[in-house]
Amino acid sequence: MADSARGARPRPLSPHLQIWRWHVTMAGSILHRVSGVALYLGALILMGWALCLASGPESYQTFKELVGSRLGRFVLFIITLSVFYHLANGIRHLAWDAGYGFNIKTADLTGVAAITFAIVAAAAIWFLASMTGAL
Numbered sequence: 001m002a003d004s005a006r007g008a009r010p011r012p013l014s015p016h017l018q019i020w021r022w023h024v025t026m027a028g029s030i031l032h033r034v035s036g037v038a039l040y041l042g043a044l045i046l047m048g049w050a051l052c053l054a055s056g057p058e059s060y061q062t063f064k065e066l067v068g069s070r071l072g073r074f075v076l077f078i079i080t081l082s083v084f085y086h087l088a089n090g091i092r093h094l095a096w097d098a099g100y101g102f103n104i105k106t107a108d109l110t111g112v113a114a115i116t117f118a119i120v121a122a123a124a125i126w127f128l129a130s131m132t133g134a135l
Contacts, residue, residue, distance in 0.1 A: 024111040031115070032089045038082035045079070073135070080125055085118035 020026065045067075052063035066072050092110045095101045101110055129135050 024108045024115075028089060028092075028111040028114060031085060032093075035082035035086040035089070038079055039086060041075075042079040042082070045075070077122065077126060081118050081122040084121040085114060088114035088117045 049063060049067075052059040067076065092101065092114055095110070101107055126135070
């Protein structure tokens with residue numbers, strides 16, 4: 001007799017966020033995907049910069065004003081954060097590909113290290129940029 005005929009509730013086909021307890025390796029996996037999407041956005045912004053630069057001084061000035069706005073700087077900071085996180089987590093994945101770091105404590109530690117590195121490196125870059133007048 002089928003489960004639906006007995007009145008049993010249908011079970012999910014695969015685990016989902018309501019079932020799993022959040023942990024750093026899970027968050028790291030999600031952040032890796034999100035940072036990859038942010039890097040695509042960064043590539044589009046870079047393309048826009050090149051197009052505006054080639055289109056003349058008026059277009060370039062408009063681009064500079066947009067990127068120099070609070071929202072523009074926030075987006076650029078998120079992209080900077082994404083670059084450093086994707087780099088650190090990519091190195092972590094290379095270690096995994098070589099067969100290292102699968103111990104739960106090591107995986108958790110390297111996940112926290114990747115997140116911490118991204119935050120510290122992005123903050124340092126933006127601090128240096130502000131101190132040199134680049135912002």
